[in-house]
Amino acid sequence: MPSAQQTQSLTFPGYSFNSNEGAVTFDNPNVFEIALAAVHADNTAALTTRTDDNTGTVNLGASNTISDADTVDVYWSGGVRYGMTASVSGTAITVDGGSGDALPVQGTSITVVTQTEINPCNIDGDKIQIIGVFYRCALDTTAKAHVDFQDSGSNSIHEIDLVHETAQGGCNNIVNVSAGDTNPYTGNPITKAFASHDSAQAGTLYVCAGIDSTP
Numbered sequence: 001m002p003s004a005q006q007t008q009s010l011t012f013p014g015y016s017f018n019s020n021e022g023a024v025t026f027d028n029p030n031v032f033e034i035a036l037a038a039v040h041a042d043n044t045a046a047l048t049t050r051t052d053d054n055t056g057t058v059n060l061g062a063s064n065t066i067s068d069a070d071t072v073d074v075y076w077s078g079g080v081r082y083g084m085t086a087s088v089s090g091t092a093i094t095v096d097g098g099s100g101d102a103l104p105v106q107g108t109s110i111t112v113v114t115q116t117e118i119n120p121c122n123i124d125g126d127k128i129q130i131i132g133v134f135y136r137c138a139l140d141t142t143a144k145a146h147v148d149f150q151d152s153g154s155n156s157i158h159e160i161d162l163v164h165e166t167a168q169g170g171c172n173n174i175v176n177v178s179a180g181d182t183n184p185y186t187g188n189p190i191t192k193a194f195a196s197h198d199s200a201q202a203g204t205l206y207v208c209a210g211i212d213s214t215p
Contacts, residue, residue: 002029004130004210006176024178026129026210034118034205036145036197040065044111047076048092053102054081057094058110066093066112073146075111075198076104080146080161083194086112099156100146111198119192121149123209125157125185130210133173135162137203145197147205151188158184164203 003023042061049057066072068088072095074081079101087094093112095103104110123131137143141164148159160173177183197203 002026002210004029004132004208006130006174006179024130024176024210025212027213028211030123030207030209030211032118032121032205032207034116034195034207036116036195036199036203036205038200038202039111039113039198041200043113044109047104047106047108047110050103050106054084054098055094055096056103056106057092058112059091060093060112062091064091064093064112066114070114071194073113073115073196074098074103075113075144075196076108079104080144080198082146082148082159082196083115083156086114099159113196113198115194115196117192117194118147118205118207121190121193121207123149123185123190123207124211125183125187125190127211127213128175128183128185128209129178129212130176131174131185132206132208133160133162134206134208135164135197135203136206137164137197137199137201139201140164140199140203143197143199143201143203145195145203145205147193147195147207149185149190149193152191153188155188157187157190162205
C-alpha cells in the first residue's frame with residue numbers, strides 16, 4: 001500500500017527539534033506535475049487606473065501575452081488577485097472581477113498572467129488522507145504562484161498562494177487529514193485547477209494527493 005511521510009524540523013544555535021507525523025497510508029497516489037511557462041517582461045507595468053478593488057487598467061508592453069477575454073491572475077508585491085477577466089484595447093489591458101486580494105493603489109507595479117488550466121485534475125477531496133501542493137522555480141527563489149481547485153461547475157473548492165520551495169503545514173499547502181488536519185478540499189469532487197506564477201523564469205507546480213477509496 002502506498003504511503004507518505006510528513007516531517008518538520010527546526011534548527012537553532014545549540015538546539016535542534018524534529019517532528020515526525022508518522023507514515024500515512026492510502027490506496028491511490030494521485031500526482032500532477034505542471035509546467036508553468038516563464039512570464040514575458042512586457043506583462044509587467046504600473047497600474048495606470050484603479051477603478052475599484054476588482055477593476056483596473058494597465059498599459060503593458062507591446063510584446064505582452066494577454067489576449068482579449070483571457071482569464072488572468074494579477075500579482076504585485078504583497079498580493080495576488082486571481083480569476084480576473086482581461087479586456088484588451090491595444091496595449092491597454094483592463095482587468096475585472098476575480099477573487100483574492102484587493103487591487104493595490106494606482107502606480108503599483110503589477111504582473112498580469114494568463115492562467116494555466118490543469119484539466120483533468122481529478123481529486124475527490126472527501127477521500128484525501130494527505131495532500132501536498134508545491135511550487136518550484138529554481139532560478140527565481142522569490143517567485144510566487146497560485147492555484148485554484150474547482151469542481152465541474154467552475155466553483156472554487158480551495159485556493160492556495162505558494163512560494164518557491166516552501167512547505168507549510170496546518171492546512172496550508174500540506175494537509176495531513178490522517179494526522180487530524182482540517183480538510184479544506186471537501187465538497188464536490190475537484191475536476192480541474194487553474195494555476196499561474198509571476199516569474200520571468202519557468203517553474204513547476206506539483207500536486208501530490210493520497211486518496212483512500214476504501215476508508
